[in-house]
Amino acid sequence: MGVSRVTVRAALLRLQADNLLDIVPRGGAFVRAPNAKAIIASGPELKQAGSFIRTMERQGRQTLVRFLEPSSTMPAGEDLGAKMHIDADTTLLRRYRIHLIDRVPYRILDSYYLASLLGDLVGRDEGYVPLFKWLRDHTGLIAARAEERLNCRMPSTEEAILLNIARGQPVIDMDRWVWANDDTLFEYTHIVANGALHEFDYVYPIDEEAST
Numbered sequence: 272m273g274v275s276r277v278t279v280r281a282a283l284l285r286l287q288a289d290n291l292l293d294i295v296p297r298g299g300a301f302v303r304a305p306n307a308k309a310i311i312a313s314g315p316e317l318k319q320a321g322s323f324i325r326t327m328e329r330q331g332r333q334t335l336v337r338f339l340e341p342s343s344t345m346p347a348g349e350d351l352g353a354k355m356h357i358d359a360d361t362t363l364l365r366r367y368r369i370h371l372i373d374r375v376p377y378r379i380l381d382s383y384y385l386a387s388l389l390g391d392l393v394g395r396d397e398g399y400v401p402l403f404k405w406l407r408d409h410t411g412l413i414a415a416r417a418e419e420r421l422n423c424r425m426p427s428t429e430e431a432i433l434l435n436i437a438r439g440q441p442v443i444d445m446d447r448w449v450w451a452n453d454d455t456l457f458e459y460t461h462i463v464a465n466g467a468l469h470e471f472d473y474v475y476p477i478d479e480e481a482s483t
Contacts, residue, residue: 288440289467309377309469327372335371338396339379339433342366344386351383355448355459362386364393369433376434378464385457388412412451420446423466434465441466 272279283300286292294300309323327334344362352359364384370377384392388410392400403414422444431438443466449458 284437284439287437294437323370333373336368337371338368340367342393342396344390344393351459355383355456362390364389376465377468378462379430379433380460380462382458382460388457412453412455414449415452416450418448421471426463430463436465443469
């Protein structure tokens with residue numbers, strides 16, 4: 272093609288970052304089947320637990336939740352304690368998993384819940400458990416409010432391996448907090464999503480004062 276190996280390598284990495292190629296070390300470069308973006312809108316995806324999986328299934332896509340570690344309980348520690356405004360020795364339920372759509376990894380989720388409310392979900396990693404419904408049925412509490420904080424960055428080595436992407440391909444890093452109707456902060460989730468496979472669509476009102 273009349274170009275240097277460096278130029279070819281850069282072009283392949285760009286195509287991999289655009290989700291068009293898989294580069295297998297010592298194996299070659301392979302064209303990917305097209306993967307539809309997951310559109311995260313200010314609707315069901317942001318307001319219902321598990322709606323990402325249900326939305327993909329309604330589109331006829333094959334979904335899988337794979338636990339990277341078995342669910343377990345653990346003390347919050349200083350870092351999670353600060354994030355959830357609880358004591359470091361408070362017991363949390365951890366669920367560390369990855370969402371795959373049509374066998375393609377879309378996002379990694381590392382979730383922590385107050386074990387005093389959701390600890391009975393330990394070991395229930397198989398099958399779909401609607402978390403907010405379970406919370407209401409077993410505790411009477413209703414998920415009422417969420418806050419999300421997004422950041423775009425490059426993945427760590429482990430994240431790139433799990434998402435099957437290049438280290439130079441951006442990911443969406445999201446922190447999510449969820450409160451119950453009694454103002455209890457019961458969930459903190461750290462989400463790392465393949466930036467090429469996600470689109471975030473927000474709709475919000477503008478205060479009248481902005482036009483005066």
